[in-house]
Amino acid sequence: MTAQPREIRRYVTNDGKIPFAQWLDSLRDIKAKTKIAQRLNRVSLGNLGDHQNIGKIIGDEKMPTSDSYHDSLIESLKDSHYAAVYLETHLETEEHEFEPELLKLALTHVLEALGSQVLTPEQMTIQVKNLEQLMKKSPPEAINDLAYLLKSLGLKLTVKVDPQIQENNQTYPINQVKITV
Numbered sequence: 001m002t003a004q005p006r007e008i009r010r011y012v013t014n015d016g017k018i019p020f021a022q023w024l025d026s027l028r029d030i031k032a033k034t035k036i037a038q039r040l041n042r043v044s045l046g047n048l049g050d051h052q053n054i055g056k057i058i059g060d061e062k063m064p065t066s067d068s069y070h071d072s073l074i075e076s077l078k079d080s081h082y083a084a085v086y087l088e089t090h091l092e093t094e095e096h097e098f099e100p101e102l103l104k105l106a107l108t109h110v111l112e113a114l115g116s117q118v119l120t121p122e123q124m125t126i127q128v129k130n131l132e133q134l135m136k137k138s139p140p141e142a143i144n145d146l147a148y149l150l151k152s153l154g155l156k157l158t159v160k161v162d163p164q165i166q167e168n169n170q171t172y173p174i175n176q177v178k179i180t181v
Helices: 019-026 030-044 069-076 080-091 100-118 121-134 139-152 163-167
Strands: 009-011 066-068 158-161 177-180
Touching: 009 019, 009 069, 030 069, 030 080, 030 100, 066 069, 069 100, 080 100, 100 121, 100 139, 121 139
Parallel strands: none
Antiparallel strands: 009 066, 158 177
């Protein structure tokens, strides 16, 4: 069975409040916020994870009023600190295997958010094409091009030691080094 991409929408109450946004904004842990965004990205790509339908499929009914989750995500990603943690979350592979499509989606979101602030429309078009090509390249070429893309958005590709390794004063085995943005 192939995954069916889905549009994520947020419920808007009659008085214009968005309960999901209020709840998400109330979270103080930025990493938790980006993990939630990552999970919603998986759903938007059609990966519903381990789930079970209960009765009538809710997705077939339209909410009386809703707005785009995508638009609010892009607005959040205009904060470069949030964008950096968002990409870091998508690069981590602790719970899941590396997911190129998920990383591509995250990079596209950050490009859309930060690129509109620092790049001309022509440069944005070029960077979107570059991102498409980047995701098709071999790892060494891709890392170099990813570093360049991130730099053009005001971000930097870095490597850091896994905090668990550092806390335990252990040696640094190669499989414990993480690439972060």
